[in-house]
Amino acid sequence: MEYLTTIGLEVHVQLRTASKMFCSCPHRYGAPPNSQTCPVCLGYPGVLPVPNRQAIEWTMLTGLMLGCRIARYSKFDRKSYFYPDMPKNYQISQYDLPLCEGGYVEVDLENGDTKKVGITRIHLEEDVAKSTHHSTTSAIDFNRAGTPLMEIVTEPDIAGPEEAYAFLTSLKQILTFGGVSDCNMEQGNIRCDANISIRPVGQDGLGVKTEIKNMNTFSGAQRALAYEVERQKEILNSGGRIEQETRRWDDVSGTTELMRSKEDAHDYRYFPDPDLMPMVVDEAWISRLTAEMPELPRTRKARFERQYGISPYDAGVLTADPELALFYEAAAAGSADAKAAANLVSNLLLHALAEAGMEIGSSPVRPEHITSLVNLVAEGTISSQIAKDVFAVVFETGRGPEEIVRERGLVQVQDTDQIRTWVRSVIEENPGPAADFRAGREKAIGRLVGAVMKASRGKANPQLVNEVLREELTRGGV
Amino acid sequence: MSERTANGMDIDYVAQLARIGLTPAERAKFQGQLEAILGAMRKLDELELEGIEPTAHAMPVHNVWREDRAREWDVKDAALRNAPARMQDSIQVPKIVDTSG
Ligand SMILES: [Zn+2]
Numbered sequence: 001m002e003y004l005t006t007i008g009l010e011v012h013v014q015l016r017t018a019s020k021m022f023c024s025c026p027h028r029y030g031a032p033p034n035s036q037t038c039p040v041c042l043g044y045p046g047v048l049p050v051p052n053r054q055a056i057e058w059t060m061l062t063g064l065m066l067g068c069r070i071a072r073y074s075k076f077d078r079k080s081y082f083y084p085d086m087p088k089n090y091q092i093s094q095y096d097l098p099l100c101e102g103g104y105v106e107v108d109l110e111n112g113d114t115k116k117v118g119i120t121r122i123h124l125e126e127d128v129a130k131s132t133h134h135s136t137t138s139a140i141d142f143n144r145a146g147t148p149l150m151e152i153v154t155e156p157d158i159a160g161p162e163e164a165y166a167f168l169t170s171l172k173q174i175l176t177f178g179g180v181s182d183c184n185m186e187q188g189n190i191r192c193d194a195n196i197s198i199r200p201v202g203q204d205g206l207g208v209k210t211e212i213k214n215m216n217t218f219s220g221a222q223r224a225l226a227y228e229v230e231r232q233k234e235i236l237n238s239g240g241r242i243e244q245e246t247r248r249w250d251d252v253s254g255t256t257e258l259m260r261s262k263e264d265a266h267d268y269r270y271f272p273d274p275d276l277m278p279m280v281v282d283e284a285w286i287s288r289l290t291a292e293m294p295e296l297p298r299t300r301k302a303r304f305e306r307q308y309g310i311s312p313y314d315a316g317v318l319t320a321d322p323e324l325a326l327f328y329e330a331a332a333a334g335s336a337d338a339k340a341a342a343n344l345v346s347n348l349l350l351h352a353l354a355e356a357g358m359e360i361g362s363s364p365v366r367p368e369h370i371t372s373l374v375n376l377v378a379e380g381t382i383s384s385q386i387a388k389d390v391f392a393v394v395f396e397t398g399r400g401p402e403e404i405v406r407e408r409g410l411v412q413v414q415d416t417d418q419i420r421t422w423v424r425s426v427i428e429e430n431p432g433p434a435a436d437f438r439a440g441r442e443k444a445i446g447r448l449v450g451a452v453m454k455a456s457r458g459k460a461n462p463q464l465v466n467e468v469l470r471e472e473l474t475r476g477g478v
Numbered sequence: 479m480s481e482r483t484a485n486g487m488d489i490d491y492v493a494q495l496a497r498i499g500l501t502p503a504e505r506a507k508f509q510g511q512l513e514a515i516l517g518a519m520r521k522l523d524e525l526e527l528e529g530i531e532p533t534a535h536a537m538p539v540h541n542v543w544r545e546d547r548a549r550e551w552d553v554k555d556a557a558l559r560n561a562p563a564r565m566q567d568s569i570q571v572p573k574i575v576d577t578s579g
Contacts, residue, residue: 017546018547019548024547025548025551026548027548032554033568034554034557034558034568037551037554037557038551038553039551042557050542051543054545055546075534084574085574097534131574132568133573135573136572137565137571137573138570138571138573139566139568139571140571267495272535274535274536277535277539277541278534278540279541280541
């Protein structure tokens with residue numbers, strides 16, 4: 001039987017604030033256990049939480065980037081919680097008056113279409129501590145407890161595991177461009193839960209859904225959802241019934257396992273936190289944030305294609321990361337050929353960085369190096385083949401391309417007489433291809449050009465080589 | 479076993495949600511106290527509340543927050559001394575198994 005899949009996601013995003021959500025403890029990853037704690041985030045009696053204004057503002061900014069309505073009146077609520085990773089026995093969250101509602105994320109589908117995945121709401125809450133489980137005990141590190149966590153809830157608009165992956169990738173790009181989160185998956189900056197159901201094609205109502213927790217990477221989420229679709233299909237195909245339950249994804253075994261069933265669903269007993277005053281957002285604040293809003297990845301991609309005449313693929317690569325986009329724009333600014341600059345960055349530079357295990361932020365090649373390489377080729381000073389070699393030296397040494405070209409005598413040979421000398425000896429040494437070309441096999445010239453380039457150690461101007469070769473081959477005609 | 483009284487108070491359910499065990503004597507005592515509180519709140523039902531905006535706080539104050547500045551508290555050792563058990567620099571608790579309900 002054919003089934004349709006329906007997925008809704010809850011994405012938890014850690015904001016990149018300097019301090020925690022309700023206390024002034026540093027918000028820093030990798031510090032020694034429990035060193036980033038204070039009486040507030042340890043839940044001591046008599047302490048008072050004070051919200052971090054930056055976290056509230058970044059949540060609003062996220063809402064604006066996703067086209068949400070920003071609440072004019074919002075509040076924090078207490079959610080009852082009985083695990084040791086939240087020492088107050090409640091988590092401060094937002095219940096009925098979240099900071100943002102509505103909105104969407106545009107997702108590119110494999111068939112080339114663009115789809116809008118609806119956003120239900122975005123609210124702000126505090127993260128819980130990190131637990132490490134041992135055989136009979138668990139160890140708790142409260143460094144993460146009380147750090148600002150934004151929860152983005154989607155509509156059940158996602159039609160499959162691949163679409164979920166594409167959604168998460170687009171969302172991450174927007175969040176990174178907005179500078180609200182580092183979205184570092186290894187550090188758990190972005191994690192998600194999902195609601196997923198399937199139904200036979202033709203059935204109107206949605207099927208019974210299960211909730212999948214503990215998906216910590218985007219590829220893990222895609223695999224978890226694909227596994228769950230198959231699990232549900234098998235049950236339905238064998239005449240079974242899907243239970244409404246919460247299942248936990250185990251990334252190592254690649255399976256989901258039952259956590260709890262909905263029969264004993266939580267009663268969180270939300271109520272407004274009397275320690276925290278409501279938030280009132282005025283038009284002026286929203287206007288200021290709107291004005292400060294960065295150019296979104298999709299808008300930037302379209303502009304790159306238009307402004308620099310580069311392919312949609314290259315534009316996509318160059319706008320995948322805000323720092324890379326800035327780098328490219330700086331490199332293209334003074335370049336005689338913006339397309340060539342895009343090639344150098346998206347092919348040579350990204351490849352070299354990946355090989356060296358480096359990020360664009362620590363690149364030894366600077367945007368101005370790309371600009372001069374492009375211009376050296378455009379002026380005919382060096383060939384594009386030599387440009388690749390010069391690039392490798394720039395990457396290794398961080399020195400400027402002009403300097404390297406001058407020092408190593410890599411300036412392109414434009415001297416026709418010199419080129420003619422190479423051409424003549426190459427024709428003499430390669431009678432076969434020369435005869436083939438004279439016999440009308442146009443392609444044979446490629447081997448001869450290659451041989452001349454080799455003889456010149458890459459320094460001959462390839463266009464001139466081509467011209468002189470044709471002259472010499474026809475002159476010596478049959 | 480548990481049931482709601484006329485005042486809408488299911489003491490066993492409330493105790494279960496709060497993760498506390500009650501003796502029969504405590505059960506009777508708290509049932510009476512909580513019902514009295516609910517009864518007091520019912521006075522609101524007598525008021526004409528049409529057109530009154532719900533409020534999230536008793537004080538007419540809003541937008542109380544701080545700037546995003548971090549400082550070190552250096553309370554780790556004191557906190558760990560207060561913990562019932564520790565494992566190196568972590569607080570040790572009975573193993574957490576999600577059988578919540
Ligand atoms: Zn703290």
